[in-house]
Amino acid sequence: MTPDTQRFRDAMFSYAPTPLAVLSRGEGARVWDADGKEYLDFLAGIAVNALGHAHPVFVDAVSRQAATLAHVSNYFATEPQLELAERLQRLTGGDAVFFGNSGTEVIEAAVKVARRTGRPRILALEKSFHGRTMGALSITGKPALRAPFEPLLDGPEFLPTTVEALEAAIGDDVAALVLEPIKGEAGVLDLPPGYLAAARELTARHGALLVLDEIQTGAGRTGDWFAFQHAGELPEGATPDLVALAKGIGGGFPIGALVAFGGAQHILQPGDHGTTFGGNPLATATANAVLGEIERAGLVENSRAMGERIRDGLAALSHPAITDVSGRGLLVGIGLAGPWAKDVSAAAFELGLIVNAAADDRVRLAPPLTIDSSDVDRFLDLFSTALERLPA
Structure with a gap:
C-alpha cells in the first residue's frame, strides 16, 4: 500500500x-x-x-446560515425549513415533507410508513439499491449486500422488472411497492416503457403505496425536476404516494426529504418517527439556495x-x-x-x-x-x- x-x-x-x-x-x-x-x-x-x-451560491448559503443559526432541533420551526418544505411541495406536487440527513434515512422513513399500514408485504425490484441501513438494505435487491446482515426485515420480496411479474405478485396484503425510476447503482438501467404507469395503476387498485426512490434521479438530474414527471411516465393526474429525495437537493450538503402525497401524509402518527438533525436550518438553507439556483439558471x-x-x-x-x-x-x-x-x-x-x-x-x-x-x-x-x- x-x-x-x-x-x-x-x-x-x-x-x-x-x-x-x-x-x-x-x-x-x-x-x-x-x-x-x-x-x-x-x-x-x-x-x-x-x-x-x-x-458561489452554495458557498454563500452555507456561510450566511452558519453565521446565524445552524441547529435548533425539531422542537422549533425555522424559516429555511418551512421555505424548503414549501419549495419541494411546489416542485413535486406533494402535500407534506419529512426531512432527514441522507437518502437511506428517508427510505427508512418510507419503510416505517409502509409497516404502519399493517400490511405484511413490501415489493421491490431485483438489482435495486435503496441504502445500507437495516430497513433500506432489507428492500435493496442485491443479495450480496444483504447476505452478511441477514436476517433483515420480514416481508420484502424482489421482483423481476416486468409488468407481468408485478401483476402476479401484487395483492391486497401489499403495503408498498418501492422502486427507482432509473436503477442508478445497477449501472443506470431504465425501467421498461409503461412500467411506472402500470405500477401506479396496480398499486392504486390494491390500495398499496407507490414509493419512488428519486434520491439519484431528482433535482433536475434526468432533464425534468423529477423522473416521474417526464411526459407519459404516469397517467394524467396520477401521482406517487411517497417520493424519497437526497443527493442533488443539497448540492453537497447532507440532507434528505420524504415527500408525501394525499393520504400517505397521515399514516405515521405523532411520535412514530423523528430525527435530531433532520431539517436543520443549515441544511435547509443550503438546499433552498441550490434548488433556487437550479431553477434560476x-x-x-x-x-x-x-x-x-x-x-x-x-x-x-x-x-x-x-x-x-x-x-x-x-x-x-x-x-x-x-x-x-x-x-x-x-x-x-x-x-x-x-x-x-x-x-x-x-x-x-x-x-x-x-x-x-x-x-x-x-x-x-x-x-x-x-x-x-x-x-x-
Missing part, C-alpha cells in the same frame, strides 16, 4: 483500501488532487454536486440538452466496446461488450477524467448540472482515449 492508501484504510475502515487520489479542491466541473493534477469530474460525488464544486433544461449532446457524441464514436447508452438527462449509463468498466474508469482517471464503474460492464456518468458543451466535448475526447486503451 502507498502511504495515502494506508491512511485511508486506517481512517475509513469499512472501505476497500484503494483511494485513487487525495483530492484537495474543486471548482465547477473540475477537481485537483494534492499533487495539483486536474480532473474533469463526470461523477459529481455520485450525482450530489448539482452545481459543481465551490459554486435553467439547469433542468441544461441537463436535458447536455445529456442529449453526450448521447449523440457517444453514438458518433461508434466504438465496438459500447453496446448501449441508457438513462436520461445527465444520468447516463454506458453498456460495454465485456466486464471492462473498471478498466475503462481507471484508464479515464489516468487521463484526468472521473467516471464510475457502476457494474462490471456498465460505466455511470452523473456530472454537475452546470456543465457546458466544451465540458462534454472534453469528456468525449478523454473517454474515447480510455476506450482505446482496452486490451485488444
